[in-house]
Amino acid sequence: MEDIRNFFLKGYIDYRPNLVVDCAIFGYDGEQLLVLLVKDKIVTKWCLPGGYIRKDESLEQAAARVTADRTGIANLFLQQFKTFGDVGRNCNKGSWDEDKLAELIGVKIDNDNWLSGETASVGYYAVTDMLNAQPSTDFLSSECKWFPVTEVPSLGFDHDEMFREALLAMRMHLYHYPIGKALLQQKFTLKEIRFLYEALSGKKLNATNFPIKLQSLGLLTKLEEKKSIGGHRSPTYYKFNSETYEKALDEGLVLV
Template sequence: MLTKEELEDFSARAKEIYLDHISIDCVVFGFHEGQMKVLMLKSKNEEGWQLPGGFVELDEHIDVAATRILETRTGLQDIFLKQFHVFGANDRNKQHNEMYADIVPTESNFFAHRFISIGYYALVDFMNVNPTPDEFSDLCTWRDLNDLPVFLLDHELIFRTALDTLRLQLSYQPIGYNLMPKEFTMPELQKLYETILDQKLDRRNFQRRMLGFGILNKLEQTRKGGAHKAPYLYSFDLEKYKEALKEGLKSGW
C-alpha cells in the first residue's frame, strides 16, 4: 500500500502533468494458433488484476496518450489501438476513491477524483511481443480467456465490452493482417474467426462470405505436403484491406 507521503507526492505531480477526470484503459487481445488471451497487470498495491491504464497529458491527443500508456505500463510498442467505448458511470471508481481518500483527502488527492475512462483495444500476435511490468505492477502477463482472474473496478465490464466490439467488428471490418502469415489457407483464416467468436463455423459459408468481401488474393500455388488434397493459399490484398478498414466491408447491400 502507498504511504500518505508517497500518495501526496504522486498526486501533486499528476495534477501538473495530467487532465483531471479522464483516464484511458487498454484491452489488448493476444491471438496465436487457436488461442486467445488478454493482457493484464497485477498491482503491487492492491488485490486483483487490472487492464493497463493511465491518464492523458494536458496537451496530448487521446490516441497518442493510449499508445504511450500501453508502452509505459506493459512495454508493448507501436501497437495500433482503437477507441471502442467510454465508461462514464458516476460510481465506476468509487472503490478506488474511498481507498485513496482514506489516506489523503479528496481535495488534495488527484487519484480520489471521479474518472471517466476511454477504452481502447487491439489484437496482436502474443508470440511477437514481450510484456514487462512497470513500477506499480508485480506482474504483466497474458491471461487465458477461459481462465480469467478477478478484475478491479469496472475492468471486467471494459474487457467484456471490448470483446463484444471485436466480435461485432468481424461483420463489418477486415481483421487478421497482423496475425496471419503472409500466405495462409482458408481453414487457417477460419480458425482465427472461430477463436475470436468462440464457436465453430460452417466451412462453406465462411469461404463464400470471406471471398465475397473481396479482400483476398487467391494464389497460384497450393500448400504442399500432407495426405489430403493440397489446400489453396491466399494472401490479403493490402489495398482493398485498407480500403475496407476505412469504408467497411462490402456488405452486399
C-alpha cells in the same frame, strides 16, 4: 521509469485529471484468444492495463502509448469501444491496497489529491498476434500476462464490465472491419483464417461458406504457393489484398 510517489503527488503537472484510458489487448496464439492483464502494486485484483492521459496527448495517442508500452509493439489495431463513468467507479475501496499505497508513497492521499476526483475511463481494445508481443510492467505494476478470454479472473474496479463490453464490441466490429491482418502470418490458408475468426468471434463458422464470403468481398489474394502438410493434401496460401483491406478499414464492410 516514472516514480510512483512523484506520480501521486505531482502527476497533475503532466496528466489530465478525471479521465483515463483502459485497454483490452486481445492476443491470438494460433489457437485461442487471450487478453493481457496487469497486477498493479496498489490494486488487489488483476485489471486491464491503462493510464492517465498526458496533457499533450489525444485519447487515441494515450491508448497507443499504453498498448505499445505493455506489448512492445507500436501501431496495434486500436479501436475505442465505450467510456465508463458510473459514480464512484474509481473509488472502489475494496480494489485498493491502502497499506501498500501508504508504504509506497509515504503519505496519506487525501480528497484534494489530483487522483481523488470522479474519474471516467475511455475503453479501447487492441488486437495483436502473441508471438511478437512482449508483456511488460510499468512503474505501477508488478505483473503483466496473458489470460485466455474464457479464463479471466474477477477484475478490479469496473473492469469485469469493461472486458465484457470490449469483447462484445470487437465481435460486432468483426462484421464491419477486417481486423485479422495483425493476427496472421503474411500468408495463410483458408483454414487458418477461419480458425482465427472462430477464436475472435467465439463461434463455429461454416467451413465452406465463410471462405467464399471472404473472397467475395475481395479481401483475399490467392497465391501460387501451397502449404505442405504432408500426405496428399496441400492447401493453397492466401494473403490479404492490401488495397481492399485498407479501403474496408476506412469505409467498413459487411461480413456475414
